[in-house]
Amino acid sequence: MSLTVIKLGSSVVVHDDGSLRAEGIAALCATLAGRHRGGERFVVVSSGAIARGVRELGLAARPTGTDALQAASAVGQGRLFRQWDDRFAAEGLTAAQVLLTRYDLGDREAFVNARRTLAKLVELGTVPVINENDTTTTEEISFGDNDLLAAQVAMMLGADRLVLLTSTDGLFSADPRVDPAATLVREIHDVERALADNDVGATTSTLGTGGMRSKALAADVAASAGIPTVVASGLRPEALGRVLAGEDEGTAFVAGPARWSSFKLWLRHAKQARGTIEVDEGARRALQRDATSLLPVGVVGVTGDFRAGDAVDVACGGVVVAKGISGYASGALRLVQGERTERVRELLPQAPEEAVHRDRLVVL
Structure with a gap:
């Protein structure tokens, strides 16, 4: 039984007028x-709730204020799912x-619970229709028109492929x-390389928030889990x-073998730093070459306010080289850094x- 995650952008679900x-x-x-009758299974990630709400509320254009966006989502979400x-x-x-937030993806227990629920829904033969729960949260609305959400759902479920449907035929030169x-x-x-060599910008529709760049980045997330994207x-x-x-259609992003375990994929892509x-340079070499743990002696600076168990970026010379779960709160680590x-x-x-x-560290 194959599983495909299909994401539809706002411009695919609604017209410019909503x-x-x-x-x-x-x-x-x-x-x-x-x-589906042939045995395939699908999860749909659908944008368009805010756009539908904008039309229902009689607004002239997509609002910019968070409260107005959330109000539009509250009005449009039920109508869209219906x-x-x-x-x-x-x-x-x-x-x-199914409505998801960054908390559902970033908290390990919530992530696992969401994965179990979605897997059971697929097993029962339903088609989960997912959108971000952006009615009461603030970070999710600018999440990239659900491209990254779709990639993370594909990663979460170990999908066989990710399909991103947009208003263009694919990625152009x-x-x-x-x-x-x-x-x-x-x-x-x-x-x-594609992002560097091609004009993959952040162009948007009037009602969407994504662009081809966000789709390419979503494809990269899926590829790290060994999932091809079209x-x-x-x-x-x-x-x-x-x-x-499997016919020649759109732009195919080829994926090799999965780069990391399920836990490390979650840490890399879903857990917020x-x-x-x-x-220092010695610690960087040890992390990247020898796959060691990071000891306090190799730490030369600590930025931010975090607790033990929070995710942190690990940087050398200002360049992020890894991401991991800190064993220390920020204040305690400052006390012992370099020791x-x-x-x-x-x-x-x-x-x-x-x-x-090292078991809670992803080297980039």
Whole structure:
């Protein structure tokens, strides 16, 4: 049984004026239903709640204030899911509404619980329809039009592929709206190089918040979990069917083997860093070359206010080289930074030996 996470941007779900692209959603549900009957399973990540709310509230344009965005989301979220529910029901499928926040992804216990719930919903044959719960939170609204959320859901569930449906046919060598010589890039093996070599900007629709850059970065997150990604048009009904059939459609981001364990993938991509530990060159070499733990003796600076158990970036010369779970609160680590283990024991007898243990560290 294959599992595909499919994300639809706001411009695919609604028109610029906030009205629903009903025929497109119906066609997508019909496509998924046909393949679902063949044994495939799907999770849908749908943007468009705020855009729907903007229309329902009679606003002239997408607001910029957080309170107005949250109000629009509160109005639009139920109406948007009702459309998904009705369309899937017409195809004989049951939709399940799931709203996630960064807390659900960044807290390990909540992350695992969300993973279990989503896995059970898929096992029961439903189609989870996910959106960010941005009605009562503030960080989520500018999350990249759900691209990163979709990648993290794919990573969470160990999906077989991620499909990002947008208003363009994929990633182009330049912006095709201004450069008539721009060509569609069919396959990408190195996201960082693609971002450097191509004009992958943060262009947006009037109602969305994402751009091709956020899709490329989401593909990189998925690739770190060994999950291939395709960016394709959500405005041509046949495009999704071609992608799911493995045909040449859109831009394919090729993924190799998973780079890290499930825990380290979560740490790298879902857990928010609360501070930075600056290390010397010797510590950097030991972390990157020898996969050692980080000891207080290699610490030369501490930035931020964090507790033991919080995630921190590890930097050398201002460049982040790793990310890990700190064994120290920031104040305690400042007290013992640069000290050898014997001295650390004198200053803080109950403190751990490692500032960051290698089992709780991701080297970038």
